[in-house]
Amino acid sequence: MTFGRFIWKNGTRNKRRTILTVLSVALTLFVLIPLVTFVNELDRRLEETNSARLVTRHAVIWIFPIPERYRMQIEKIPGIVANTPLTYYGGVYVDRAHTDFAQYSCDPQTLFDVFPELKIPDEQRQAFINEQTAVVVGRSKADKHGWKIGDRINLKGAVIPVDLELIVRGIFSGSPNEESNIYFHHTYLNQAVEAQLGLPGGLGEVSTYWIRADSPASVPRISQAIDELFVNTDKPTRTETEKSFQMSFVSLLGNIKYLIATISALIIFTILLVTANTMAMSVRERVREIAVLKALGFRRRRVLMLLMAEGVMITLMGGLLGTLAAHFVFRLIDIAAYTQGSFQRLDVTWSIIALGLIISGLVGVVSTGVPAYQATKLTVAEGLRNIG
């Protein structure tokens, strides 16, 4: 026998109780994990940003467009490597449920220079540039919708009320968030607007300019220079790093992080109560045995450790069960379709699983600690007198 086996035998002595406790910890973790994952997903968006990339948008809010002619003036500023307008089209593919990706019009010449992390074969890139109705799509979305080179994608206008007929000419790969986008020619969007809405010359405006600077060090200078250009116009701009631009999306959700943190804390507190209650029961029933162990020469701290290890073992089993279940169950849910592409996945990563295990381990330590401390504090004589 080893201490490990002794702990295991003690932890499983009341099988029904152990199973019920393991299951309640598992269920709690199963609830907790998607909440943590959601917050993690928000944070990851910020981490994936490039510190040499800038976004220029309307000073008040990005849904207000800014003129196409700003581009010429912006590009005169030194230190800019590449620049593409991105205009949010916001159309519908088949129906809302299928529209699990975002659609932007861009400058096909410079798109891949601004986003060098997007990988695309050279001949596809050239084909995309050459054809006005061409579209490039992210790998994951191409797989999901079965798009191949030469396929047609018809989009129905919603935010911009014109319909588009696009031909897939390229498939690019990048991060999961990036692969959830498709890009087409801004000139084609303008043409469609002119033809379908009768506006001569098309929109004449774009949502944003995405700019890659030669180094992160030039970013503050460039952003200041751009905003100074338009400060006295009726469409002033705000140029910020990609990260702070993404952050403004996250802050849109308001106190959601705070809300989720509060709910998570309550959930953890609940499971703490539940396991503390169980562990207290199980320790209380063993006060005599604890005294016997001490009489046999077990030091108080060792008995405490054995009890805590037992608690941690039970909560860890629950934690493992709950996080792994979350890992496998939540990837089956097509979150992108429910959120119209705003969230691509609930990806329970290994680091989240590790976090889940740490939380369950801590729950085990805290919940067992109090009753175990009290029980081991009794002297051997007191413990032996106890009728358990």
Next chain:
Amino acid sequence: MAIPLKYNYLSLLKRRVSTLMTVFSIALVVFIFVSVMALANGLETALIASGDPLNVMVMRRGSGSELSSAVSHEALQVLKYLPGVQNAAGGEPIVSPEVFVIVNLPRPDGALANIAVRGTSPVGADLRPQLRLIEGRMFQPGLREVVVSRTISRRFPGVRLGSQVKLGKANWNIVGIFDAQGTAFDSEIWGDVNQVAGDFSYQDYSSVLLRAKDAAAVKELVSRIESDKNNDLTAQPESEYYAQQTWAAGPIKLMGMFIAVVMGVGACFAAMNTMYAAVSYRTKEIATLQVLGFRRRSILISFLAESMLVALVGGIVGCLLSLPVNKLTTATTNLQTFSEVAFAFRTSPQLLLIGMIFAVMIGLFGGLFPARQAARQSLALALRKG
């Protein structure tokens, strides 16, 4: 013969700490459930209750919200005189052309929030009877004056009656504070339509609100505007417009249900553990009860009652905990207009009732198996064990 409840009460009291912990874990589950549902409820109310079904909202075809819509001054003249539009006492049609813009206001933490500004008219105010002025007076047409909701004046420092707020390029005087009773207008600042349009260089109106004579006229107006291909407009009852924006409440509700159901099952297991322990501690007592002539069913009911009692108290505590959350204001973004929607948690009697039912279910399922075990306990075995 039933075993008196007092017996259960006393045995719960004997295991005070364990009982309290079980009560609190059930209470927390109920509390989380009621609060999240109250959140969804509040968000829904903020948007649904905003529209009056007799108000017809006209926007540009294809625009999902007022923000991307434009209705020309010429179109307004046509809309005004459509049959079915109600006339005021003076014979003027009840029509409110409005401009909807977004401005940035600094939050106390320094971040900029997107706040909706509505340029409207006294008629527009009359069309939304849920909006009541609680301090100061209405804005005057032709002046840079605004009225703000009480929610906004509380959320943003410096936005007070009598002070000035910078909207766009100019400073505006705050002349009144209103309360729109939890509707979407509680997240808006209102000023004169022409003044707002002028300051923000709007050539067109964002939307036009028409008052229909009756429900039939609503339908008629909507179909007439929808079928007119010349002016590229779309119409819908104002209530529908806001109802479309409530989809965000869906996922929150889903989340609340998910958390509640899964945690509820977890709490069930916890209750089961406690009850099984209670049964095993009382093996002798149960045997004694049997010797005294209590039937197995009475013992079953007694233990079930004990578990339900614990759950019931847990449910009550959970509901009580959730009461202070009621009316607590928070904000999120209306994803159609990207402006802030402030809303309050709204607990309702139904929600509390569901919470209680939930707690009782936890008690019922958590107590069932242990109670059955108690009732089936072999008398001889129990007495020998003692």
Next chain:
Amino acid sequence: MTQTLVEIRNLVRTFRRGSNEVIALQETDLDIPEGDFLALMGPSGSGKSTLLNIIAGIDKPTSGTVSIGGIEVQDMSEDELAEWRNQNIGFIFQTFNLIPVLTAYENVELPLLLTDLSSKRRREHVMTALKLVGLSDRVQHYPQQLSGGQEQRVAIARAIVTDPVIILGDEPTGDLDARSAEEVLTLLRELNEHSGKTIVMVTHDPRAAHFAKHERHLDKGFLLPPGVKYVEEQFA
């Protein structure tokens, strides 16, 4: 001459019960020679278990000195005492106090987990101890599969497995029927006579005391002189 193993001087043990001070043991002196088998007798509350617990290092004296094998234990810290108990004391309880989730083998092995013996060496010790108590064929049995007498024999094996200098028994036959009690007492006597183990046993059963070499009686906290017996109070 045999050496003195346990030397107790001026031992006093008092307890606080509420605001009262209760004296459990009064000014006790006691010498136990090595190889003795001593029965401590007395009515409930006479202080016999307190005396035994103090010798076992489970309880501490209020004043006085306790020297066992030349080592004074009264001032040891809790942790020092625990280690000392593991190496020097074998304790046998009235209610056996085996760990129900462990087999007979594992129960006996338990105190050896605290030593740095290899598992092979542990196995040898455990099997020797179990053989000595006559339970080599019950190695994989759990306590609830054993009779009371067998359980107590496992407990004795657990007590001797570390080869302690002294074996202490607190009413070791109190929960046993007459036959099992005799088996256990015979076993203790054999351990004393053949293996030379020093044994101190608390009992209030005069028949059990006959198995011991000596008897000492306690009454109301006083250790009576050798040969003096306490008088059973008659029920009125």
